[in-house]
Amino acid sequence: MASIKINSVSKIFDNVAALKDINLEFIDGEFISLLGPSGCGKTTLLRILAGFEEVSDGEVFIGKELVSSKSFHVLPEKRNIGMVFQAYALWPHMSVWENVAFGLKIQKNDKKLIKKKVEEALEVVGLMEYQKRKPSELSGGQKQRVALARCMAMEPSLILFDEPLANLDLNLRESMLEEFKNFHKRLKCTMIYVTHDQGEAMALSDRIAVMGNGTVMQLGTPQEIYHKPVSEEVAKFVGRGMVVDGVVTKNITDQQAEVMILGENFIFRQHKTYLNTGDSVKVSIKSEDLRISSKGIATKVISGIYQGNSWSILLESINDQTTMLKVNSFDAPPKETEVVYIEIKDGWII
Amino acid sequence: MMRSKTRDPKVLLILFAVSLYILLFCIYPIGKLLVQTILPPTGDFASLFMHVVGEKTVQKAIYHTLDASLISAFFSLIIGAIFAFLITLTDIRNKTILVFLLLIPMLIPAQITAVSWLELVSPSGPLVNVLNYFNLQGASNPLYSREGVILLLSIEHAAMVFLALRAGVYTIPANVIEAARSSGATPTGTLFYIILPLMTPFLIAGLALAFVASIGNFGIPALLGIPGRYLVLSTLIYQRLSSFGPSVLESVGILSIILILMAIFGLLVQYIVNKSNKTQMVEGGKINTPFKLGRYRLAVEVASWSFLLFVSILPLIALIKTSLVPALGMDFSLENLTADNFIFAIKNDVSSRAFVNSTFLGIVTALIVALFSVPFAYMSVIRKNKIANFLSMVADAPFALPGIVLSIASIIAFIRPLPLVHFSLYNTIWIIFVAYLARFLAFGMKPVIASMMQIDKSLEEAAQTVGKDSFARIRYIILPQILPSVMAGAVLVFMGAFNELTVSSLLWSVDNETLGVVIYNLYDEGNATGAAAISILTVIVTLLIVSILSFFSRKLPKGTLPWQA
Secondary structure: OOOOEEEEEEEEEEOOEEEEEEEEEEOOEEEEHHHHHHHHOHHHHHHHHOOOOOOOOEOOOOOOOOEOOOOOOOOOOHEEEEEEEEOOHHHHHHHHHHHHHHHHOOOOOOEEEEHHHHHHHHHOOHHHHHHHOOOHHOOOOHHHHHHHHHHHHOOEEEEEOOOOOOOOOHHHHHHHHHHHHHHHHHOOOOEEEEEEOOHHHHHOOOEEEEEEEEEEEEEEEEEHHHHHOOOHHHHHHHHHHHHEEEEEEEEEOOOEEEEEOOOOEEEEEOOOOOOOOOOEEEEOOOOOHEEEOOOOEEEEEEEEEEOOEEEEEEEEEEEOOOOEEEEEEEEOOOOOOOEEEEEEEOOOOO | HHHHHHOOOHHHHHHHHHHHHHHHHHHHHHHHHHHHOOOOOOOOOOHHHHHHHHHHHHHHHHHHHHHHHHHHHHHHHHHHHHHHHHHHOOOOOOHHHHHHHEEEEEEEHHHHHHHHHHHHHHOOOOOHHHHHHHOOOOOOOOOOOHHHHHHHHHHHHHHHHHHHHHHOOOOOHHHHHHHHHHHOOHHHHHHHHHHHHHHHHHHHHHHHHHHHHHHOOOOOHHHHHHOOOOOOHHHHHHHHHHHHHHHHHHHHHHHHHHHHHHHHHHHHHHHHHHHHHOOOOOOOOOOHHHHHHOOHHHHHHHHHHHHHHHHHHHHHHHHHHHHHOOOOOOOOOOOOOOOOHHHHHHHHHHHHHHHHHHHHHHHHHHHHHHHHHHHHHHHHHOOOHHHHHHHHHHHHHHHHHHHHHHHHHHHHOOOOOOOOOOOOOOOOOHHHHHHHHHHHHHHHHHHHHHHHHHHHHHHHHHHHHHOOOOOOHHHHHHHHHHHHHHHHHHHHHHHHHHOOOOOOOHHHHOOOOHHHHHHHHHHHHHOOHHHHHHHHHHHHHHHHHHHHHHHHHHHOOOOOOOOOO
C-alpha cells in the first residue's frame, strides 16, 4: 500500500517533450485513471511509475521512498509493483499456475507459501480449474484474469493498468469492469489505470487525471471533470461536450450567473465570483442538458442519428451558422431543415 | 473467378516458362544424380554403397564432416547468441558498427576468409609472437588442422546464427519481458526464465542452420583441411574428381547422397522447429526498455570490440599486408612495399580472365534470375498458384543443398552433348552458368517474395476488375512497387556469383576460371601474395556492393537484405 507523489516530472524523448512538469499526488488505496487521447503522455507517465522509463527532470515517490529522479532510478524489479498490460503479457511457455507463481518463485519464497498464495489468487479470479492450461488455451477475458491473479499473488503496493480492456469486446469489457472494481475493493492497494475510454475511467475511478499534450489538464472526481471542467479542452473531451461563447448578463450568486448565448439568456453554474456583466465567457454544455422547446435558440435541423435508446440530433443556429448544437432526444427528430427552438437547462461557465 | 484465372493464356505462358527453368536447371541435374546413383546402370546401389562406405578414407571424411560441423555449429551458436542478446536486449553502444563487424566474415567469401586467417597466423604474420609464446610455431601454419577448420567455420557462420536469433528475439513481445521485470525478475533472471525458454526453437534452428552451412562449406576445409590432412566429404569429393576425373562419378555420387542426407536432416530440424514455433507467438517488436549493463557496460564493450576486431578486421589487415610485399616471408616495411601483386592481379592472363568470367557470370545470372523471379513470385505469392508454390519449394533445393552436390549433379547432367545441337556444356563456361541459374534462383527471389507479400491484395483485384491481363498487371501494378527489391535481389545474386567457389571448383576449366578458383589455385600453388591481392580486390567490390545496397535499404521492405533486421 502506498501513496504516490509526482513532483514536477518531465520526460523528453529525442528533443520532444512527452511530459511537461507533471505534479500529482494520490492517496494510499486510491483508484486513479489517467485519461486522455493517444499521444497525451499517459502511457509514458505510467511507464515512469513502473520504472521502465527514467525521468528527465523531477521526482517520483512511491510511499515515502524516492524511486525516480534525474540522478536516481529504482529498477522496475525493485519497486514492488504489479502491472496489467493491454496484450496480457502472459508468459506463453508457462502454465496458468506457473505464471501466477513466477514472481513468488523468483523471490525464493517457501513452497507452501507459494502454493497458498497462488491458490488464493486463482480462487479469487475463478480460474482454479484452469491452472494447468497454457495461456494459448484461454480466452481474452481469462488471460486478463490470469494477469490480475499474477499481480495479486505478489501483494504489490501499487498496481498499474495499461489499457487492459482495449483488446476485449464490448460485453466482456463490462463484466471485466465489475471484476476490476471488486479487485480494488479486495486488495485496497493503490491502482493507476491508463485508458482513453471515458466510460472505463468514470466507472472505476476515485479520481481521474485528464491529460493532454504532456500535461495534466484536470485532476478530479468523475463528477467534477464531467460537470465542472476547468478548460475548453477538458469540456470538449469529457462526455464529448459542446463549448459555446456567451456574454454575462447578470451575476446571480457566486454559484450562478445568467449568460446570453445566441441571443437568448440562460442560467449556468459558475465558480468565478469575479464575473461582471458584459464579460465574454465560454460555457460547457452536454447534449443531455439541451431540450427542444417552443422558445429559446432558433435552430435548423441538420441530421438525426439513431443511437438505439435515443436520437442524437445535430442542429445549426440560425443567427450564427458556425455554431452547431447536439441534442439528445427520445422522440424521433423533426424533418431536416425544419426550424426548432432549443432551451439549455444546465451548463458550466469555464 | 477460377475460370477467368485459367482462361488467361499469359498465366499459362508464365507457368510454362517457370516450369521449364526449374525442370531444366534444378530438377533435371539433381534428379539425374539421384537416379544414376541409386539405380546405377551397372551393379546395384547397395553393394556400391557398402563398398564406398567401407573405405577408411570415406569413413574418416564422414566422421570429420560431422565432427567439424557439429562442433563449429555449437560455437557459432554461442557467438551468435551472445551478440544477438547484447544487441537486442542491452544498452550496449554503437550497435550498428558492432553488427557490421560481426557480419563481415559472412559477407566475405569463405576462401578469402581462409586465406586472410592463414596470413594472420602464418609464421611471418602479425601474430608470430603470440604463436611463439604458446609454442604453436611449428614448421607449418597451426590453422592447417582440425582445430583451424572448426575455428574458421565457427566464425564464418556465427553471423547467420546471429541474424536468425536476432529475428527470434524480435518475436517476443516487449510486454512479456516487462511483465517479468515488474514481477521482480532481474535482467539476468528474465533472460534465463523467460527469454531463453521462449528462444529455444530459434536456438535449435540456429544450430541446424550453422550445421547445414558447415557441411556445405568448401573454401575453409579446402584451404585449411586439405593441407592439414583433415578431409571432410566436400573436400574428399573435390580431391577425387579433380584427380581421377569423371571416371569416379559413381562413387562420388554416393558421397554426395550422404551429404544430401546430412543436409536434409539439418533442414528438417529447422522446418519442424519453425513450424511448431509459428503457433506460439503472434506479435513482437523491439524492446522498449533495454537491460542496463551498468558498471559492466565498458567491460562488455571492450570485450565485444576486441573480439570482433580480432575476427573481422585483423585477418583483413594481414591480407592487405601480404598483398603489399613482394614475396611471402618478407618484412612489411616501407622499402619492401610494392604494388606488383596488384599489377599481377590485373595484368596476369588467368586472373584478369577470371575477373571477366566472374563478372560476366554474375551479371548474366543476376539478370536471368531477376527476369524469372518476378513472374514466378507473382504466380506463387499473389495468385497463390499451387504449381508455382510447389516449384518454389523445389527451387530452394539447389540453394539449400551443399554446393558440391550441385556441382556433381551438373557434371552428370551436362557431360554428354546436348541433344539436337550436339554441343557439350562440359569444359565450357556455360556449365558454370547453368549451375548458377539453379543455385541462385531461390536466393534472388527472396527479396522479391518479401516485397510482394506486402502488396495489398485488393490492388490486384482492382486491376482484374478493369480487365487487364496478367502481363499488364505485373508490368503496371506489381513491378513499380517491387522494383527496388528486384534490383536488390539481382545485386545479391551478382555478389553471390561473383564470390562463388564451391560450385565452380569442380566445373571450371582452362580459360573458364572463376575468381574463387583462381584465389584458391594461386594460394594452393604457394603464390600467397598474388592470391592476397586478388582477394583484396574482390573484397573491395563486395564491400562496395554491400554499402550501396545498405544506402538504398530505406527503399526496401524489411527483410530484403539478409544482413538487416
